[in-house]
Amino acid sequence: MTEHTLTVAGVAVDTRHWIGGERIASAETFTDVSPIDGSVIGEISRGTEAEAAAAVAAAKAAFPGWAATPRAERARVLHAIADGVEKRIEDLAIVETTDNGALLRSHRRGVMPRVAHNFRFFADWLLNLEHGDFETRGHTNHVSWDPAGPSVLITPWNAPLMLSTWKVAPALAAGNTVVLKPAEWTPLTASLLADIAAEAGLPAGVLNIVQGYGSEIGDALTSHPDVRRISFTGSVPTAKRITASAAANLTPLSLELGGKSPLLVFADADLDLAVDLAVEQYDNAGQVCLAATRILVEESVAEEFTRRFTEKAATIVQGDPRDEATDIGPNIHERQLEKIDGFVRRALDAGARAVVGGRRGEGQYYAPTLLTDVAQDSEIVQEEVFGPVLTLQTFTTEEEAVRLANDTRFGLAATLATGDRDRAARVTERLVAGTVWVNCFFVRDLQAPFGGSRHSGVGREGGTWSFDFYCDLKNTVTAPKGWKDHG
Incomplete structure (x- = not known):
C-alpha cells in the first residue's frame, strides 16, 4: 500500500x-x-x-x-x-x-x-x-x-x-x-x-x-x-x-x-399492492429522486389504507446496511439529516401529524415517517426532502387527484394504483411526469426515455x-x- x-x-x-x-x-x-x-x-x-x-x-x-x-x-x-x-x-x-x-x-x-x-x-x-x-x-x-x-x-x-x-x-x-x-x-x-x-x-x-x-x-x-x-x-x-x-x-x-412525485391510490385499487408500493418509497432511506413521496388516497379508503400502511411500516428493519436483515440504512451525511429533520419539525409545528415516525434515530438514521394533515401549499408537500418522509392527502374525485398530483413545480415521475384500465389510461395521459408507473414501481428499461x-x-x-x-x-x-x- x-x-x-x-x-x-x-x-x-x-x-x-x-x-x-x-x-x-x-x-x-x-x-x-x-x-x-x-x-x-x-x-x-x-x-x-x-x-x-x-x-x-x-x-x-x-x-x-x-x-x-x-x-x-x-x-x-x-x-x-x-x-x-x-x-x-x-x-x-x-x-x-x-x-x-x-x-x-x-x-x-x-x-x-x-x-x-x-x-x-x-x-x-x-x-x-x-x-x-x-x-x-x-x-x-x-x-x-x-x-x-x-x-x-x-x-x-x-x-x-x-x-x-x-x-x-x-x-x-x-x-x-x-x-x-x-x-x-x-x-x-x-x-x-x-x-x-x-x-x-x-x-x-x-x-x-x-x-x-x-x-x-x-x-x-x-x-x-x-x-x-x-x-x-x-x-x-x-x-x-x-x-x-x-x-x-x-x-x-x-x-x-429533483422530484416530488405522487402516488395516486384509487378506491378500486388492490389496497395491499398499493400499501406495498407506498412502503417501497422508503427504499434507500428515501434517498431516491423518483420516490413517490406524496401519497394521494381516495377518501373512501384512506382510513383502511392508513391502517394497513402503519402495520406494514412497523415491520421495516432499520440498521446497519451490511446486515442482510436490514431494510433501511442511514442517511448520507449529518448535514442531510439536519435538513430532513428540519423539514419534519417545521411541518409538525405547522399542524401536521406524524402517523409513523417523525423523529431522528441514533447516529445518521432517520425513522421512516408518514405525515398527515398537511396543506397542499405547505413546504413539506411542495419541496423535495430526500429522506424517508412521506405525506398523505386525500381526494374525492379523479379530477381532484390529477390536480393535486400535478400541483408542484416538479414532474419527474408518478405512480398510480387502480383496478380500472380505462381510469389508468385517462389519468396517466394527464399526469405531468417523465415516467409513470401503473400498479408497479421502479421498473426501468435502458431503452426507454428517462428524464x-x-x-x-x-x-x-x-x-x-x-x-x-x-x-x-x-x-x-x-x-x-x-x-x-x-x-
Whole structure:
C-alpha cells in the first residue's frame, strides 16, 4: 500500500484523481466519512481548477483517436469494462455500502450487476444504431451520429456508481471522451471504475476522474470552451448554476433534477399492492429522486389504507446496511439529516401529524415517517426532502387527484394504483411526469426515455435518446446524378 491508497473493508482504493491515464495527487485533501457509523474512511485528493483543466485537456487530446475508433472496437472495450465490473462486484458492493450507506445486499444483487449492464446495453445499442435511409425527390438522406467531443458528467451520491455509469457508458459508446466528477460524499467506487476501465484497455485520456467540491471545480469544468456536452444529476439550484456557466459556450446540457412525485391510490385499487408500493418509497432511506413521496388516497379508503400502511411500516428493519436483515440504512451525511429533520419539525409545528415516525434515530438514521394533515401549499408537500418522509392527502374525485398530483413545480415521475384500465389510461395521459408507473414501481428499461418535466430536468436519455444527446446528428443528402464512372 502507498500513502495514496485506502483499505476499505479489505479493498484497496486509490485516493488520487485519474487524468490522462495516470494517477494525480492534489496538494489538499478532503475527508470521506462513512454514514454507517460516522467513522473516517480516509483523505481524498481535493481537485482544483488546475486538475479540472488538466482533465479536460486530456479528454480533448484523446478525443480524435477515440472518436475515430470503429464502433465494433468501442463496443468491445465497453463489454470488457462490464466483464471487469462483474469480476469485482463484491469489492464494488462493500466499498459503496461503506461510502454511502445503501444496503449491501442491494449492491450485490441489483446495483452492481446493473452497472455492468449499463456498459453492455449501450455497447450493443451502438452496434445497431441506425435510422434507415429515405428518399426526397430522388435524393438519398442518410442520418449519422457523430461524436460530439469531451463530455463533463457530474453525478450524485445516492447511487454513485450506477448513476455515473448510466452517463459514462453512453458517452463512451458515442465516441466521446469523459471527465467524470463524482459527488464528494461518495468518491470511492469511481476510483475503482478507473482501475477497471484501464485494465479493460480503454485508452488513456478517454475517461478522466476529478474528485473534489463542486463549488471549487464545478465552474472550471462546466464553463470550459473545450467541453461539448454536460450531463448533471442533482439539485435544481446547482443545475441553474451549471446552466449559467455553460451558457457562454452554448454547451448542450442534460439535467436530471429533483422530484416530488405522487402516488395516486384509487378506491378500486388492490389496497395491499398499493400499501406495498407506498412502503417501497422508503427504499434507500428515501434517498431516491423518483420516490413517490406524496401519497394521494381516495377518501373512501384512506382510513383502511392508513391502517394497513402503519402495520406494514412497523415491520421495516432499520440498521446497519451490511446486515442482510436490514431494510433501511442511514442517511448520507449529518448535514442531510439536519435538513430532513428540519423539514419534519417545521411541518409538525405547522399542524401536521406524524402517523409513523417523525423523529431522528441514533447516529445518521432517520425513522421512516408518514405525515398527515398537511396543506397542499405547505413546504413539506411542495419541496423535495430526500429522506424517508412521506405525506398523505386525500381526494374525492379523479379530477381532484390529477390536480393535486400535478400541483408542484416538479414532474419527474408518478405512480398510480387502480383496478380500472380505462381510469389508468385517462389519468396517466394527464399526469405531468417523465415516467409513470401503473400498479408497479421502479421498473426501468435502458431503452426507454428517462428524464423529468418542469423543474425536474431538461432532456431525455436512454436508448437512442442518449446517443442523440452525446452526438451531433448529421443528415447527408446525396443527389442521384453528377457521378463519374471510374470503372
